[in-house]
Amino acid sequence: MERERLKALIKERSLNVADEPIFKLSSGKLSRYYVDLKRITFDPEGIYLVGKLMYDLIKPFSPDGVGGLTLGADPIAYSVAFISYMDGNPIKPFVVRKEAKEHGMKRQIEGVLQEGSRVAVVEDVVTTASSSLKAVKACRNAGFEVIGVFCIVDRKEGGREAIREQGLELYSLFSIDELLS
Ligand SMILES: O=P(O)(O)OC[C@H]1O[C@H](OP(=O)(O)OP(=O)(O)O)[C@H](O)[C@@H]1O
Ligand SMILES: O=C(O)c1cc(=O)[nH]c(=O)[nH]1
Numbered sequence: 001m002e003r004e005r006l007k008a009l010i011k012e013r014s015l016n017v018a019d020e021p022i023f024k025l026s027s028g029k030l031s032r033y034y035v036d037l038k039r040i041t042f043d044p045e046g047i048y049l050v051g052k053l054m055y056d057l058i059k060p061f062s063p064d065g066v067g068g069l070t071l072g073a074d075p076i077a078y079s080v081a082f083i084s085y086m087d088g089n090p091i092k093p094f095v096v097r098k099e100a101k102e103h104g105m106k107r108q109i110e111g112v113l114q115e116g117s118r119v120a121v122v123e124d125v126v127t128t129a130s131s132s133l134k135a136v137k138a139c140r141n142a143g144f145e146v147i148g149v150f151c152i153v154d155r156k157e158g159g160r161e162a163i164r165e166q167g168l169e170l171y172s173l174f175s176i177d178e179l180l181s
Contacts, residue, residue, distance in 0.1 A: 006040070006049040007174060010153070013039040013046075015179055027128045033180065035153050037124040041075040051079025053173055054150060058120045059089065061147045065119040067094035067111060069135040072124035076152070080122070094119070096135040108138050115143030123151040126170060129159035136166055153179065 016023065016034045023034035040046035054076055058066060066084075067077040077093035084091040094111030101107055113119065119139055123132045132149045139146050149163050154172035163170045 002049050002052055003173070006046070006053060007179070009040055009043075009046055009049070010035070010037070010174070011179055013043075017180070025127055026131060029127075033176075035125050035155070035176070035179065037072070037152055040152075041072075041079075041124060047075055047079045050076055050152060050173075051083040054122065054152070055080045055083040055087070055091075057150055057171055057173065058091070058122075059084075059087075061120060062118070063091055063120040063147055064117040065092045065094050065111065065113045065144070066122055067096060067109075067119065067135070068122045069096045069131045070098060072131070073122045073135065076122045076124065091120075092117075096138045098134075109142050113142075113144065117144050118147050119144045121146055121149045123149060125153045125155060126151040126159035126163075126172070127155045127157045129162040129170070132159070132170075133162060133166060136163075136168065 014036045018032055021030035021032045023031045025031055066080045074095055081091055081093040092113055094109055094113055097108050121132055121135045126132055136146050148169050148171055150171045152173050155176045160170040
């Protein structure tokens with residue numbers, strides 16, 4: 001039920017489809033469609049559904065932490081952390097900055113996790129997985145053990161294969177096909 005509701009919300013609010021490839025992606029490529037998941041992750045019902053469904057996906061792996069590359073991953077990490085606490089199984093959120101801070105503690109990762117923590121890397125959309133893998137690399141540099149990459153939508157444009165090359169699996173709530181159909 002929650003999955004069907006989230007799918008309906010994404011189709012209604014996030015899916016932008018054009019006749020021509022007018023949407024510029026993070027990779028620089030142009031696409032005929034764009035899934036704007038910020039329309040979901042900045043909405044109270046959307047953030048609840050994402051938190052609940054993503055928590056259900058991640059929970060079997062028993063991670064200590066959940067987070068990813070700012071900005072897409074941030075609301076996902078916070079909502080999973082909130083839901084996990086309500087479930088009596090707290091998972092700590094963290095944020096990977098695009099670049100390490102140049103002042104203060106000069107950290108790239110913000111949070112309270114210790115070296116050796118097992119973490120789930122989350123993402124809103126995976127296209128090439130370049131953003132997810134940037135987060136994976138930062139996590140590994142911080143001494144975390146990454147257990148997998150978990151996203152809301154897999155655009156199926158090579159991300160899964162790129163993630164596998166790093167010895168990890170991609171888990172998604174939806175693939176682009178079921179949103180476009
Ligand atoms: O799999 P990839 O090819 O890396 O593309 C997907 C990334 O692109 C978008 O982020 P964007 O770069 O627009 O940044 P933002 O989250 O800060 O808006 C999205 O949130 C993913 O992080
Ligand atoms: O590849 C991307 O940058 C991208 C694609 C998409 O559909 N949605 C998004 O937020 N980013």
